[in-house]
Amino acid sequence: MASMTLRGTGTPCDGRVVDIGASYFTVSDPGFAAVVDALQDAGVVRPWTTGFHVAGPEGLAGIKSGAWRYAAPGGLRSVVEALAAPLPDVRLDTEVKRVEAADDRVLVDGQPAGAAALCLPHPQARRLTSRFDFAGPVWEPVMAVTCVFAESSWPEIDGVFVNDDPVLTWIADDGSRRGDQAPVLVAHVHPVLSARHLGDPQSVIPAAIATIQRVLDIRDYPQWVEAKRWAFAKPLGAEPAEYWMDEEAPIGLAGDAFAGGPRIEAAWLSGHQLGAALATRLGA
């Protein structure tokens, strides 16, 4: 649920937030629906659309309807910030280097903690602790290419599923998503091509722009472009289990590789259930 504030683009879009990770989320679980209702009442999220275009080799080919997709006017990161706001001590931009357990005590970077809920992809969790030593799923990479144009010269779209294409799988209109109609697109690069460019994400930009131009039938070049690498974007074969918890110490792992993933709703369910299980274990 990553959002980026545009800076140094040399365009009027500087200072604007763009979603460069998940594009939207859907809701089916009643518990998650209650959380989303409250977020909607607070103006943090809004229903975005029920229909996305599909594109094939010939370009746009109609709209596919589905469930409501939700977006956040302030970027999806603002959802996490809103949910964390009532907590007494939240430290952002703080890298945790080590999570250890001695008997039933947990140490986070050497500091005692009541419990540790690691809510991140398995490979990142494994770097933090030896308590968690099973392999977990294979993770697909994705590059997200953000393009800021001078103006929107493309057809009216919310997002486009790009089918049977070796370069892109998806294009989101971030102006539609955010509701300000800014001329910003975010394209997701095919996982196979992403894997080839992991060492140099920006090298994927020319192919991504050419594919955006073909799919949306535009000639314009963006005024500013940046590619962001997500090495662990999508777990293949998420577990039905909702979380993992250490048998001895109150350390758990949650995320969208659990609860049937790989979606924001699964990550919420997983983290919520792990939190409840840790609270029960601590007798809270």
Ligand SMILES: Cc1cc2nc3c(=O)[nH]c(=O)nc-3n(C[C@H](O)[C@H](O)[C@H](O)COP(=O)(O)OP(=O)(O)OC[C@H]3O[C@@H](n4cnc5c(N)ncnc54)[C@H](O)[C@@H]3O)c2cc1C
């Ligand atoms: C390109 C892309 C597109 C997606 N599209 C969709 C979509 O359209 N709909 C949908 O429902 N889902 C989508 N997803 C999936 C969605 O983003 C995930 O389900 C969700 O973000 C998982 O949440 P999480 O909290 O488990 O993990 P993450 O969102 O990965 O959060 C983990 C956090 O831990 C932090 N972290 C890692 N290591 C450390 C450390 N050592 N110290 C401190 N912090 C650390 C990271 O910086 C990160 O902020 C997409 C994902 C990607 C990458």
